Amino acid sequence: xxxxxxxxxVHEQEGGEAARIYPDGLHATxxxxxxxxxxxxxxxxxxxxxxxxPEVLSVTDxxxxxxxxxxxxxxxxxxxxxxxxxxxxxxxxxLHSGHYSKPFKRLMGTSCDLQxxxxxxxxxxxxxxxxxxxAGVPASFVxxxxxxxxxxxxxxxxxxxxxxxxxxxxxxxxxxxxxTRGRGRIFYxxxxxxxxxxxxxxxxxxxxxxxxxxxxxxATL
Amino acid sequence: xxxxxxxxxVHEQEGGEAARIYPDGLHATxxxxxxxxxxxxxxxxxxxxxxxxPEVLSVTDxxxxxxxxxxxxxxxxxxxxxxxxxxxxxxxxxLHSGHYSKPFKRLMGTSCDLQxxxxxxxxxxxxxxxxxxxAGVPASFVxxxxxxxxxxxxxxxxxxxxxxxxxxxxxxxxxxxxxTRGRGRIFYxxxxxxxxxxxxxxxxxxxxxxxxxxxxxxATL
Amino acid sequence: xxxxxxxxxVHEQEGGEAARIYPDGLHATxxxxxxxxxxxxxxxxxxxxxxxxPEVLSVTDxxxxxxxxxxxxxxxxxxxxxxxxxxxxxxxxxLHSGHYSKPFKRLMGTSCDLQxxxxxxxxxxxxxxxxxxxAGVPASFVxxxxxxxxxxxxxxxxxxxxxxxxxxxxxxxxxxxxxTRGRGRIFYxxxxxxxxxxxxxxxxxxxxxxxxxxxxxxATL
Amino acid sequence: xxxxxxxxxVHEQEGGEAARIYPDGLHATxxxxxxxxxxxxxxxxxxxxxxxxPEVLSVTDxxxxxxxxxxxxxxxxxxxxxxxxxxxxxxxxxLHSGHYSKPFKRLMGTSCDLQxxxxxxxxxxxxxxxxxxxAGVPASFVxxxxxxxxxxxxxxxxxxxxxxxxxxxxxxxxxxxxxTRGRGRIFYxxxxxxxxxxxxxxxxxxxxxxxxxxxxxxATL
Numbered sequence: 001x002x003x004x005x006x007x008x009x010v011h012e013q014e015g016g017e018a019a020r021i022y023p024d025g026l027h028a029t030x031x032x033x034x035x036x037x038x039x040x041x042x043x044x045x046x047x048x049x050x051x052x053x054p055e056v057l058s059v060t061d062x063x064x065x066x067x068x069x070x071x072x073x074x075x076x077x078x079x080x081x082x083x084x085x086x087x088x089x090x091x092x093x094x095l096h097s098g099h100y101s102k103p104f105k106r107l108m109g110t111s112c113d114l115q116x117x118x119x120x121x122x123x124x125x126x127x128x129x130x131x132x133x134x135a136g137v138p139a140s141f142v143x144x145x146x147x148x149x150x151x152x153x154x155x156x157x158x159x160x161x162x163x164x165x166x167x168x169x170x171x172x173x174x175x176x177x178x179x180t181r182g183r184g185r186i187f188y189x190x191x192x193x194x195x196x197x198x199x200x201x202x203x204x205x206x207x208x209x210x211x212x213x214x215x216x217x218x219a220t221l
Numbered sequence: 222x223x224x225x226x227x228x229x230x231v232h233e234q235e236g237g238e239a240a241r242i243y244p245d246g247l248h249a250t251x252x253x254x255x256x257x258x259x260x261x262x263x264x265x266x267x268x269x270x271x272x273x274x275p276e277v278l279s280v281t282d283x284x285x286x287x288x289x290x291x292x293x294x295x296x297x298x299x300x301x302x303x304x305x306x307x308x309x310x311x312x313x314x315x316l317h318s319g320h321y322s323k324p325f326k327r328l329m330g331t332s333c334d335l336q337x338x339x340x341x342x343x344x345x346x347x348x349x350x351x352x353x354x355x356a357g358v359p360a361s362f363v364x365x366x367x368x369x370x371x372x373x374x375x376x377x378x379x380x381x382x383x384x385x386x387x388x389x390x391x392x393x394x395x396x397x398x399x400x401t402r403g404r405g406r407i408f409y410x411x412x413x414x415x416x417x418x419x420x421x422x423x424x425x426x427x428x429x430x431x432x433x434x435x436x437x438x439x440a441t442l
Numbered sequence: 443x444x445x446x447x448x449x450x451x452v453h454e455q456e457g458g459e460a461a462r463i464y465p466d467g468l469h470a471t472x473x474x475x476x477x478x479x480x481x482x483x484x485x486x487x488x489x490x491x492x493x494x495x496p497e498v499l500s501v502t503d504x505x506x507x508x509x510x511x512x513x514x515x516x517x518x519x520x521x522x523x524x525x526x527x528x529x530x531x532x533x534x535x536x537l538h539s540g541h542y543s544k545p546f547k548r549l550m551g552t553s554c555d556l557q558x559x560x561x562x563x564x565x566x567x568x569x570x571x572x573x574x575x576x577a578g579v580p581a582s583f584v585x586x587x588x589x590x591x592x593x594x595x596x597x598x599x600x601x602x603x604x605x606x607x608x609x610x611x612x613x614x615x616x617x618x619x620x621x622t623r624g625r626g627r628i629f630y631x632x633x634x635x636x637x638x639x640x641x642x643x644x645x646x647x648x649x650x651x652x653x654x655x656x657x658x659x660x661a662t663l
Numbered sequence: 664x665x666x667x668x669x670x671x672x673v674h675e676q677e678g679g680e681a682a683r684i685y686p687d688g689l690h691a692t693x694x695x696x697x698x699x700x701x702x703x704x705x706x707x708x709x710x711x712x713x714x715x716x717p718e719v720l721s722v723t724d725x726x727x728x729x730x731x732x733x734x735x736x737x738x739x740x741x742x743x744x745x746x747x748x749x750x751x752x753x754x755x756x757x758l759h760s761g762h763y764s765k766p767f768k769r770l771m772g773t774s775c776d777l778q779x780x781x782x783x784x785x786x787x788x789x790x791x792x793x794x795x796x797x798a799g800v801p802a803s804f805v806x807x808x809x810x811x812x813x814x815x816x817x818x819x820x821x822x823x824x825x826x827x828x829x830x831x832x833x834x835x836x837x838x839x840x841x842x843t844r845g846r847g848r849i850f851y852x853x854x855x856x857x858x859x860x861x862x863x864x865x866x867x868x869x870x871x872x873x874x875x876x877x878x879x880x881x882a883t884l
Contacts, residue, residue: 563833565833565835567813567814567815567834567835568814568815569814569815569816569835569837570820571815581815582814593788593789593802593803593827594788594790595790599791599823599824602820603820603824606814606827606835606837608829608833608835610833612784612786612829612831613786613788613829614788614790614827614828614829614835616827
């Protein structure tokens with residue numbers, strides 16, 4: 001399986017918590033967590049074609065996407081290329097603030113709005129324990145510090161809902177959602193703020209691994 | 222529209238909080254809240270055929286079901302009659318501990334297990350704001366005291382998920398769920414413990430009213 | 443309820459079968475079939491803002507859309523306005539070759555491709571007999587002449603599948619599909635080629651009427 | 664992976680076409696087609712506990728079920744055991760007339776009725792080309808002779824619809840359907856009449872293989 005981890009890689013270069021927690025970028029931590037699955041590649045906003053020229057996308061089985069501060073800087077040409085590769089069968093795993101990325105919004109057909117607030121404890125609950133993305137994931141687990149993402153999350157009703165989160169303020173969020181577009185599978189997973197070491201947490205890495213495998217085209221399994 | 226509210230009517234006759242809050246039975250409070258919708262009837266466990274002989278069920282458009290302590294005392298003959306009427310098109314609104322009732326378990330095909338605990342604040346969040354059952358229901362509202370029902374709720378993935386609740390302990394629950402069985406529509410709504418005045422709360426009454434209307438056969442609308 | 447029927451109104455002005463069958467335009471026939479539902483308005487491509495300026499869309503509860511030859515001539519500004527009104531709660535009923543219209547493709551997030559061929563008998567089968575859109579519609583009915591639309595129909599898996607059609611060549615098509623986007627409901631119904639009197643057929647008119655009522659915001663019902 | 668193929672094994676012992684086409688029983692042909700997936704076992708109605716004692720079911724990852732003439736002879740004790748194993752995570756692949764089997768009806772919560780007629784050509788269409796069960800299956804393929812199964816098929820709306828069939832008389836049928844019950848996954852596939860060599864056809868064997876793999880608990884993959 002060929003996996004490409006895309007990260008805008010903006011916050012980590014600005015210093016602060018993000019730089020401290022992810023010194024080589026979020027993408028490096030995520031790619032490392034998935035390395036057992038196959039051949040890993042990373043790509044960032046600053047590279048030519050954002051690191052996603054046709055020759056990279058055409059051999060990518062699953063693309064993971066993390067973006068936040070620079071959604072608008074992603075060229076429409078690359079967005080169209082990503083969307084059309086999903087239609088052809090490429091899996092797409094969209095992370096955290098990627099809910100507002102151009103490819104995700106194009107594929108969902110909705111505003112992808114949500115409620116948010118800083119600094120909260122998040123508890124992730126498995127509501128589809130037989131789903132492949134929940135394999136080996138506990139019935140619930142805690143993320144000690146995380147940005148709060150709350151409902152109403154304006155996405156189409158997911159084809160499969162795997163996780164629901166609650167937050168210290170009593171909010172809830174559909175935090176693990178699956179959709180199909182064309183021949184491609186899309187998994188959105190909301191935990192993963194850049195100022196917290198979320199992607200270092202074993203349960204999170206397990207979900208990413210399961211989600212990437214689930215999103216892969218059948219022929220690669 | 223012909224509506225029948227079924228209640229086992231056990232707790233309220235045993236005194237205590239249930240008797241104080243619902244002196245005429247939960248069914249009376251619920252029926253009163255729905256009276257604008259059409260012709261109301263109530264039925265209880267203690268009546269012959271539990272108040273649900275064929276001639277009552279055959280003219281019932283929507284049946285609401287509240288049971289808790291006496292699920293096992295409901296005769297299989299009546300259960301089969303209810304299930305078959307749902308298949309023919311009768312709507313069924315299942316409330317709170319009715320998740321463990323015989324008709325609901327038969328229609329779901331699962332164990333209908335869940336986690337539970339006494340005495341918690343519950344916050345209900347609307348996750349399908351355009352759904353008819355959410356009409357006029359706020360984005361979120363609080364039930365000051367309620368029994369906690371938590372995931373994993375072992376039901377088939379709902380065809381439509383309208384509400385998700387959180388609880389003081391951080392638990393979450395898919396509290397408003399829709400399914401279809403045959404020509405009949407089923408709405409499960411979890412708030413409604415007998416020791417708290419939940420069915421006196423306006424937001425709850427609104428959900429019951431919307432849910433009953435949604436579950437009704439199209440010909441009656 | 444305020445209903446707007448949009449039609450590109452190209453074929454009917456070019457003479458031929460379309461002009462003969464729909465002398466006042468497809469929109470006139472459709473609007474006439476729905477007139478019991480509320481206040482009707484029609485709009486066409488050739489009008490300023492294609493007949494869909496903000497003041498029209500903002501009071502439209504359900505918009506029906508028929509387009510075929512001139513999808514590209516619909517301005518992106520109007521498309522964005524339609525899409526955002528759907529997100530706010532406006533219902534959208536997309537007809538026949540409207541599967542390839544800009545608003546539908548934007549809301550689906552897929553290519554909306556399908557297979558097609560001229561001149562076939564179509565049989566429409568109800569696969570959700572309890573659904574409001576199937577109310578009063580027979581278990582199956584025949585459209586004597588119709589363009590064949592066949593699978594794979596590249597749309598997201600519908601939230602609710604109401605009708606499946608077969609064609610003389612053995613093809614099948616998911617011909618009646620429901621989705622939600624934001625607070626808005628979308629119903630796609632495939633029968634309706636401009637060279638056949640499909641919209642004069644009583645069963646078709648019944649589906650359009652049911653679909654329009656289903657797509658309407660709850661507050662208008 | 665441990666796979667058990669259950670067959671009532673009645674028709675093949677009565678002579679006629681079934682005995683000619685499946686001399687060792689349908690289960691032998693099916694088991695042979697799946698042998699690459701793991702350890703195969705077969706079980707039939709006539710064995711003690713119908714070949715499904717607790718010690719067999721407890722180690723079965725996926726159970727395939729073919730029954731037709733003798734549904735009523737399956738003991739309720741075995742049915743309960745099968746249903747509870749599905750809830751725990753065992754996959755279940757239900758074939759053809761197994762739509763009327765006790766375990767399937769218990770898990771669906773509906774009548775599982777359908778329309779039927781002898782001797783028709785069936786064309787199977789893939790409507791979810793990115794689904795793992797469709798991997799390597801053509802966009803459409805023909806079964807030269809098959810019993811007609813037609814809508815309305817009274818099952819809950821499938822969580823995922825993979826195949827739709829048409830028949831020579833113009834009928835349609837949702838022929839490949841997925842559901843989840845508890846932790847277990849259920850795949851129903853309708854082709855497979857005992858009087859036609861359907862299970863010898865390569866496309867059918869491919870679907871059975873994919874469906875069995877899809878239904879397997881994640882831990883076995």
